[in-house]
Each structure stands twice: as structure tokens, then as C-alpha cells.
Amino acid sequence: MWLIGITGVLFLLYAVLILFYTRSWNQIPMQVTAGMPVNEAFTFSIIIPARNEAINILPLLDSIKQQQYPSHLFEVIVVDDHSDDNTASLVERFAAENEAGPSIRLIRLAGKGLNSYKKKAIETGIASAQHSWIVCTDADCLAPGGWLQSIAHIVKETDPVFIAAPVAFIEEPTLVNLFQDLDFLTLQGITGASVYRNIHTMCNGANLAYRRDVFAEVDGFSGIDTIASGDDMLLMHKIWKRYPQRIAYLKSKQAIIKTAAAPTWGAFINQRIRWASKATSYDDKRIFAVLFLVYLFNSSFLILFIAGFVNSCYFLALFVFWTLKTIIELPFIKNVATFFGKQSRLKYFFLFQPLHIGYTILAGFLGSFGRYEWKGRRVK
Structure with a gap:
């Protein structure tokens, strides 16, 4: 029964963490920019790395063209x-x-044989940028009309040097899309809560902004340029170390970038392996501790499942912890889903728990030891 006791301790630690995230997310001030006058003191260079995005690039450019911010x-x-x-x-x-x-300018990336083409693309775009703020998004995204206006407003109100902003998946009537949507809502809520409370650095490269001079001040991607991913969180942590009190989270519905979810289960797992691959490169030990706790807690479910074939009481314990995990997470994801307008998807949350646990274990393991495909390239 020691196994149940260890799982219980891990659950208590996990529950404290989720309750902290829930409270912190609810405390983030909601920004509403609709109807506010435009502040012309801030200028932006939007950097879009693109590889084989013929299907997506025109909708993105058209959405940017529709910005309420002066062109x-x-x-x-x-x-x-x-x-x-x-x-x-x-x-x-x-x-x-x-x-x-x-x-609107096009730059063709020169040089091959890199492990981090995306960082090189962003760095190339920044070198050509004319404005004081760099805004990053991905080529498969759509920007709302109040996007830049919302960023300008938080710059004026809080004087940050780095801004993490919300991202949501475009909804599709498929099982893989539904699962990703719910999983991503949790990640987005944790991002907002952790940045607001300044407990660890998280963001998503589809929607972030930082001052161009600060990017140069921390020597850009130097030191992290050999890692295929991490153009968002690894850079964010470099900037946080220099300006720990000037990192902001933009909680604004007018700033939610929409992006396409992975179209298949294989693509989804590959994407999560890519995200998990950054974990061993994190200089932020605070987030590593959180990731380690989450991984241990999820792994305990697999151990309980295996132990259940020896003693059926472990199957009962597995179901109890599965239920408790759902109960403690539900208020958190409900509040986040309300912000993103995705409450209707919550009815599937309990049923997806086993799948979420399984992929967390798999992606965490393969992200540390495996290779993955990104934009048609095999990288590590």
C-alpha cells in the first residue's frame, strides 16, 4: 500500500499547485481595449517565420491588415x-x-545546415526591423483586430520589456482537435498564472512581444541557438534574468491569437515531444521543479495501472485519483475556458484524463531522449 501513499503525497502537492494557479489566473486584471483611443507612442515590427505555409500565410496577412492600429x-x-x-x-x-x-516585406533566409532555423529566421527579421517593439507570431495563425492595440495598451500601463499573450486553437469537429483544445487551455492558464505571479517563465511563440533593444541587450538567441525550439521560453528567461520585474501577461480577449492545432495524433505527439525537448535546456529551475512534479504524478497512474494486475485494489485507487485529479483541475480549466469562450468543450474533460496522462508520460520521455520532425526536418 506504500504505492498508494506515495501517489497520495504527489496528489496533495499537485493539488496545492493547481489551486495556486487557479487563484493566480483569477487575479490577473482583465484588459478591455475596445473603444479606447489609440496611443501612437508605440511602434511594432511583426516578425513571421514561414516555411511551406502557402495555405496559411494569406489569411494571416489579411488578418494583420485588418488591425485597428494605425498602419x-x-x-x-x-x-x-x-x-x-x-x-x-x-x-x-x-x-x-x-x-x-x-x-510588408519578405526576407529569404540564407544558410542551411542549422539546427534552429526558426531562431535564425526571427533573428534575421529583427536585424531588418525598423520599430522599437518586436511582435512575434506564426504563419499558421490569425490575429484579431484589437491585437496590436491591446499590446500598446499594456505597454503604456505597465512598462514591460517582454509580454506573453494568449493563444487558442481554431476549433474543428474532430477528436484530436477537441483533446488538444482542452490540453492547451490548461497550458494557457498556467502560462498566465505563472507570469502574473512571477514564479516561472512561460509563453507561446505564436503571440509574444519584446523590446528590440532588450533583445540586443541580452545578446538575442546566443547561448540557446543550437536548440531547435525555445525561441519563446528560453529567450523569455534570458530577458527575465535581466528584468525580473518587467515581464507581463496580456489577459485580453482582443489579443487572443488563433492557431491551427495539429491535424493528426501523430503530428500532435510530435509537437509535444518538440515542446518537451526544451525541458533539459531550461535555466529556470523553478519550472523544472514543476515539470518534474507533474511528470511524477502522471507516472504514478501508470504504475498503479500495472500494479492493478497484481492486486485489484490498485485499480480502485487509480479510479479514485483519476476522479480527484479531475475535481481539483476543473475549476481552473473552467475559468480559463470561460476567458477563451470554450466552455462547451468541458463536458469531455473527465473522459480525456487517461489520454492526457498517457501522452504526458510519453512526450516527456521522448522529449528527453528522442528526435522529432519539424517543418519537414529531423532535428534534436
Whole structure:
């Protein structure tokens, strides 16, 4: 029965963590920018790394064109990462057809044989940027009309040097999309709570902003440029070490970037392995402790399941902890889902718990020891 006791201790630690996240998320001030006057003191360079994004790039550029922020106060720089399709020509045509809007430029990434093409693409775009703030998003995203206005507002109100902002998956009527949506809501809530309380550094590269001079001050991606991913969180931590009190989370519905979820289970697992692969590179020991606790707690379910074939009482313990895990997480994810307008998806939350536990164990293991595919490349 010692196994049940250890799982119980892990659950108590996990419950304290989730309750902390719940309270912290609810304490983040909600920003509403609709109807507010535009502050023209802040200018933005939007950097978009793109590789084989012919299907997605025009909808993104069109959404950026519809920004409520004055077009002369921001520019768009698309960095084409050796695309094999017509991504580059589509960007050039869109720029030529929309000369009256914001400046849109295409840069072709030079050099091959890198392990971190995305960081190189962002770095190349920043080197060409004209404005004081860098705003990053991905080529498969859609930006709401109040996106830049919301960023400008939080810059004015809190004077940050780095801003983490909300991201949501585009909803599709598939099981894999539903599962990812619920899982991602949890990650987004933890991101907001942890940044607001300054307990560890989390963000998503699909929606973040930082001052260009601060990027240069911390020497950009130097020191993390050999790691394939981490253009978001690893950079964020470098900046946090220099400015620990000037990292902000933008809790605004007008700033939610929508992005496509992985289309298949295989692509989803591959994506999570890529995200997990950054864990061994984190300099932020605070987040490593959290990840370790979460991994141990989820692993205890697998151990209980295996032990159940020896003694059926472990199956009962497994179900009890499964239920308790759901109960402690539900208020948290309900509050986050309300912010993102996804309450209707919560009815599947309990049923997806075993799948969530399984993928957490698998992705965490393979992220540490495996390789993965990213944009058609095999990287580590």
C-alpha cells in the first residue's frame, strides 16, 4: 500500500499547485481595449517565420491588415525559411496588392545546415526591423483586430520589456482537435498564472512581444541557438534574468491569437515531444521543479495501472485519483475556458484524463531522449 501513499503525497502537492494557479489566473486584471483611443507612442515590427505555409500565410496577412492600429505604426516582416512551395511569391504578391496598408516585406533566409532555423529566421527579421517593439507570431495563425492595440495598451500601463499573450486553437469537429483544445487551455492558464505571479517563465511563440533593444541587450538567441525550439521560453528567461520585474501577461480577449492545432495524433505527439525537448535546456529551475512534479504524478497512474494486475485494489485507487485529479483541475480549466469562450468543450474533460496522462508520460520521455520532425526536418 506504500504505492498508494506515495501517489497520495504527489496528489496533495499537485493539488496545492493547481489551486495556486487557479487563484493566480483569477487575479490577473482583465484588459478591455475596445473603444479606447489609440496611443501612437508605440511602434511594432511583426516578425513571421514561414516555411511551406502557402495555405496559411494569406489569411494571416489579411488578418494583420485588418488591425485597428494605425498602419504607419507597424510593419510586417515575413522571413521565408527555404520554402518548397509558393509561400514567398504569395507574400510578395500580397504586399504589392496592399501598398496602401502597413509595410510588408519578405526576407529569404540564407544558410542551411542549422539546427534552429526558426531562431535564425526571427533573428534575421529583427536585424531588418525598423520599430522599437518586436511582435512575434506564426504563419499558421490569425490575429484579431484589437491585437496590436491591446499590446500598446499594456505597454503604456505597465512598462514591460517582454509580454506573453494568449493563444487558442481554431476549433474543428474532430477528436484530436477537441483533446488538444482542452490540453492547451490548461497550458494557457498556467502560462498566465505563472507570469502574473512571477514564479516561472512561460509563453507561446505564436503571440509574444519584446523590446528590440532588450533583445540586443541580452545578446538575442546566443547561448540557446543550437536548440531547435525555445525561441519563446528560453529567450523569455534570458530577458527575465535581466528584468525580473518587467515581464507581463496580456489577459485580453482582443489579443487572443488563433492557431491551427495539429491535424493528426501523430503530428500532435510530435509537437509535444518538440515542446518537451526544451525541458533539459531550461535555466529556470523553478519550472523544472514543476515539470518534474507533474511528470511524477502522471507516472504514478501508470504504475498503479500495472500494479492493478497484481492486486485489484490498485485499480480502485487509480479510479479514485483519476476522479480527484479531475475535481481539483476543473475549476481552473473552467475559468480559463470561460476567458477563451470554450466552455462547451468541458463536458469531455473527465473522459480525456487517461489520454492526457498517457501522452504526458510519453512526450516527456521522448522529449528527453528522442528526435522529432519539424517543418519537414529531423532535428534534436
